[in-house]
Amino acid sequence: MIQRIIVSKAAKDALVYETGKFKYAETGGILCGHYKSDAIIITSASGPGPNALHSIDQFIMDKDWMYTFIDREYEISKGLNIYVGEWHTHPETTPRPSIVDAKSIYERTLEWEYGDIVFIIIGFIDFSEIKIKDQIVAVCYEKESDSICEIPIQFQEDQ
Numbered sequence: 001m002i003q004r005i006i007v008s009k010a011a012k013d014a015l016v017y018e019t020g021k022f023k024y025a026e027t028g029g030i031l032c033g034h035y036k037s038d039a040i041i042i043t044s045a046s047g048p049g050p051n052a053l054h055s056i057d058q059f060i061m062d063k064d065w066m067y068t069f070i071d072r073e074y075e076i077s078k079g080l081n082i083y084v085g086e087w088h089t090h091p092e093t094t095p096r097p098s099i100v101d102a103k104s105i106y107e108r109t110l111e112w113e114y115g116d117i118v119f120i121i122i123g124f125i126d127f128s129e130i131k132i133k134d135q136i137v138a139v140c141y142e143k144e145s146d147s148i149c150e151i152p153i154q155f156q157e158d159q
Ligand SMILES: [Zn+2]
Pocket: 088, 089, 090, 097, 098, 101, 121
């Protein structure tokens, strides 16, 4: 079971940049990285793609763009970095996974054969880079307990 999520500086910068771009509508993207003992190391975070749909309470990713991003990350890292999850924003300062989020992460985890996956949710009201650490939450579906668990996040630059 995954005990922590480690976010690289490049991934954090991408999350901050992308969240700021869609301040008043939900946005999100893909998380790529790899597994290391009890952690998921997130090395990159994509944007939503040009054909994504954004509204105040919903975000639908651009699927073609998402697959292109995953393939490119895999190639650049010579097969090290793969899809490890997704991220999106919520119109709340203290983000919590919705029922829909809980259902999606449950389904994706059962589908995904390479390891656990993580959903990162970022609250975007009053968003600024300084506050990302208070407005971000990471959740995984834990098979053993059949529940959605919050996982601690570490930012790589803090280590
Ligand atoms: Zn959500």
